[in-house]
Amino acid sequence: MTASISPTPPEPLVLPDAGSAESWLRERSGSALARVEELAGELRTAPPGGALETLRVWDEVTLALRGTSGMASLLANVHPVEAVRTEAEATEMAAQRLSTALAQDGELYAAFAALDATGLDPLAQRFLAKILLDFRRAGVDRDDATRARLQQIDERLLELDQEFSRIARDDVRTVRVAPERLGGLPADFLESHPVENDGLVTITTDYPDALPVFDYARDARLRTDLRRAYLNRGYPAADPVLHEMFDLRHEYATTLGYPDWASYDAEVKMIGSGEAIPAFVDRIAEAAREPGERDLAILLERYRRDVPDADRVALADASYYRNLVFAELFDLDTQLVRTYFDFAKVRAGLLAVTGRLFGVRYDEVDVPVWHEDVASYDVVRLADGARLGRIHLDLHPREGKYKHAAQFDLAPGVAGKSVAEGVLVCNFSRHLMEHDHVVTLFHEFGHLVHHVLGGQGAWARFSGVATEWDFVEAPSQMLEEWAWDPAVLASFATDDAGDPIPAELVAKMRAAEEFGKGYLTQTQTMYAALSYWFHQERPADLTARMIELMERYGPFPYLEDTHFYASFGHLGGYSSAYYTYQWSLVIAKDLFGAFDPADLFATEVAGRYRDRVLAPGGSKDAADLVEDFLGRPFTFDAYADWLAR
Template identity: 30%
Template sequence: MSQENPLLQEFDTAPFSKIKTEHYKPAIEEAIKIAREEIQQITATEETPTFENTIVALEHSGEKLSRVAGIFFNINSAETNDEIQKIAQEVSPWLSEFNNDLLLNEALFKRVKHVFDERKKLDLTEEQKTLLDKHYKAFSRNGANLSEDKKNELRKIDLELAKLSLTFGENVLAETNRYELHVTDKNELDGLPESELENAEELAKKKGKEGYIFTLHFPSYIPFMKYAKNRELRKKLAIAFGAKAFQNDKYDNQEIVLKIAKLRHQRANLLGFKTHAHFVLEERMAKSPEKVNEFLEEMLEKAKPAAEKEFQELENFAKELDGIDRLEKWDSAYYSEKLKQKLFQLDDEQLKPYFKLDNVIHGVFLIAKKLYGIHFKEVFNVDKYHDEVKTYEIYDENGDYQALFYADFHPREGKRNGAWMTIYKEQQVKDGKNERPHVSNVCNFTRPTSKKPSLLTFNEVTTLFHEFGHALHGILANSTYSSLSGPSVYWDFVELPSQLMENWCYEKEALELFARHYETDEVIPMELIEKIKKSANFHEGMQTVRQISFGMLDMAWHAADPTSINDVKKHELEAFEATRLYPDVPENCMSTSFGHIFQGGYSAGYYSYKWAEVLDADAFAYFKEKGIFSEEVATKFKENVLTKGGTEDPMVLYKRFRGKEPDADALLKRAGLI
């Protein structure tokens, strides 16, 4: 089989065009077998355990498996179908089981522990110490010190959790795909920009229907909520969006949410931790749930007065404009947009012509070149999983190859919502060779139509910059070991490079590099740049409170014993109590589609977006002080953060870059909250 299975051949770039769906299962099965043999070789040796023959050997084991599984799960996110989802359900338990067998392998742990206990006598570099600590903790935090019966209990929990989070994601995707708002009368769509009507009309045609179709995918949903005058239709779409996987049908996630929360808690208890949050936060900059709650409450205290004032102004504005007595969630984006236009004479439709996707890509590349000395060259000979994917080779200022970059920008049926960065091949130094990474950005931006190129909203521009910041963390990675390379850092540090990158979207010097009118090539006018800057803090209080509410909901699920919770919605309402501005919508529930914490890696970690905002505001203040393209600051950031990955404690790296600890007031000042 390995003869004809492209995934089992030696390859550098993923051989997408040769991979057939039926190749995945046997390839993963075979790669698990190879990985088991590699582990067997480490434990079978008679030699005394050393850093090289145990820790480094363990680090390099399972490489085939992580590449094959990485390709498969990336495809499951970006280009999935029923068959691939079915395979994901089958192979996830195999991977969980393999992972458990590895981390509960007594002979292997004994060797790792031997090296760990001897660590003071070994002459290790900082990076080697971090690697040793990481591998030792991987065992101890996954039950290596447990008795046999408890190890078995842990295996069962992990197996079930792997399946549940997959099903959770599949249900949300199915709910997103199955809903459509079909409108045949154009008069009902007053307020929607021509470009949105065009998109909706093209979608209807594709589905063989008259009129217009709107969906729950962001490029369709967000403009509708922002511009559609028809309040009833906005309500209909908003309720459908908020009711995803909360409809007591086959796609309902309520039971799954309860099961996941309870199993995570059980697992943490088994490992000697009070709650799942205590377990997770031991490996974060924040260190404890108390510290996180304190951080969220302190932020809330400073942001809430501003949020309440903004909400009151918005409610008064809606009443004055349309006689709306009570502001509902489906009014939020619409009246915010109207008020924003009134205050700043600025709307997305005015800005979009200056943000043609190709120009924005060119701009982000140019900014990366100015800051970090790298340049991008589009190449057409790299295998891709879809025609729409673009591929680039990246070189440093000396012309040395740095990385391969895949970019995939538009929504498709088989692609989950949102935007993310992912890696197809990790950076590492092996056998004296620095193996360079293959990095990918996946987004869901408005498609070009037959009449217009893809024009981005300003929000989409910041999203592109954000994900590209993550990509830079991968591209510039320069560690010895792949598990410490690039974005392999604490979760509350991982958002720093991405959120920092967004700052350039608001700066005149940066915008003038790429924001040009797609028809006239005119550079974005200064007054529009001024308006973008002024409006940057528009409703910042409400935005901050919203982010804090998600962090609090996450902690409500993970920082206390969930055993007695039996009503998902009721629990959620209690968590939102301190942050609520809008009336509740009974048909809606956030938890059942909160993929970040029930499907992604953000459980007990959602606070890290705000946490990283503090870091990024403080870091960008340094750039502002020295100039936004300051070579001195950019070099410090590149050398102490981007290239270093997870080789040292993040606070140590940050202080080395900044010369001091981050100051939370930098964020509040930037947001205009103090």
């Protein structure tokens, strides 16, 4: 008898050095897309004998397309060489063009529609149903001219999305000030911003520069000038891009028979319908109204001590005065807080905390990457030493890099075929961090660990963060809670002397954080309303409509001559569905209720959460994943209780 030989486990990608990245990307993507066309041709002319075999071939197509698109999107947003970014955008376009062509292919659709699902397991049946839905949503049943127009729109929308991202990414503005105007800013900020030859200091709109100024600068004119520069990134270049984007999305949806883009987009989300979006936004706005008004009154009272005739707190002053309320009402010194959050310690603590929570460890690996700032780790399961995936952390700003915080896929994980690889792209200080940024880091890492833990299944279609898009933020929002726990923070947040952050200081931080949650939620509802109504109405004057929505939903008045939507990147990827952040938060608050605050690492509940919510990826509807974990459907109750406190 011949002994069976186990297949060789797949290896992570071997990335090129910076000098060969352009040719490497071209060759790798060309080979992958050629393989997709080959497989599609086989399905047309010589399909395999059974339904399961046909689905497996299509999943190979899915794996190749996802891997190519994810890799290209990442490099387009992070690579330091402009030529590589340009090549990556072209690669992403080629993958999208091919994907759309396949989804509109009548021969392929007929082959899948004719499959007999009898005997398929539930997951394979789910895959087949998703494939048929994809074909329909791409217009496969329309005439040739209509399909051609839909493909033209699809390609142009990707071009516009890339252009919108590029405009926001590359538009870094500066304010130059005399050093005496920097009073109130932390010592490490001053050290990293030396006086230049002309006697002035340059401050940019990148996060590590702008946010400390908003929080700490005593000079009101500096706060206003930098806030205005910050809110004008991308303007006016983004306006024609957004107008065309909104119009084309509307045309795409209505061509397929939907009343509007939001209805088309919501069909595959938990919310189910476009008309449910403004109803949900208004429900959140009403829940936030009373706590928002309560805290705004406190903020305004403090503001009037310096600006006696003010009716409302100015937008440019809101962060600064919130910190003053923290100090005076909660005895919280936020500059003292940040001395406990050295970046290197926070990064190490994040890995230790999430490793303990999810039963993994992170082994640092020395592999080729796109920039020297990037740190790479293999994710290894503690139970058996199996490598689950590889992660890359790219956490500091630089020219030409994505300006916000997000997780990018590098490769989807499929058992026996592909190692899950994800990249965390952020823009944090290299030195001391604000605690808000620590929370953001935990949040974004939640997406990364979801990508890896959910990348162990048999189907590329369901790998990683593949659930409905209005659920994907929930696991990350829940993970933020570990960045607030006193014992968790004490494990890595230490000052220069090595002393851990005191529990009483964390208690003050938590109490202060509760202040303002009502009006911060109002800000989120304003963003959600803007993303919906910009798509629904496609207003000729985006600024005028933005101002109206700020007055209706937002807690602060409009800052004259600003246009924040021009760099509001969620209008690209999230389109009309920014509501998802609050929808997900409703679920996150309910999920966290299953954990014991006295023992956030309890093995049973942490393992159950990992295995029932994260590991399945998109193999079940999100509502079912949550019910599997909670033992009941999720409710609004925990969110409402949190907001009302």
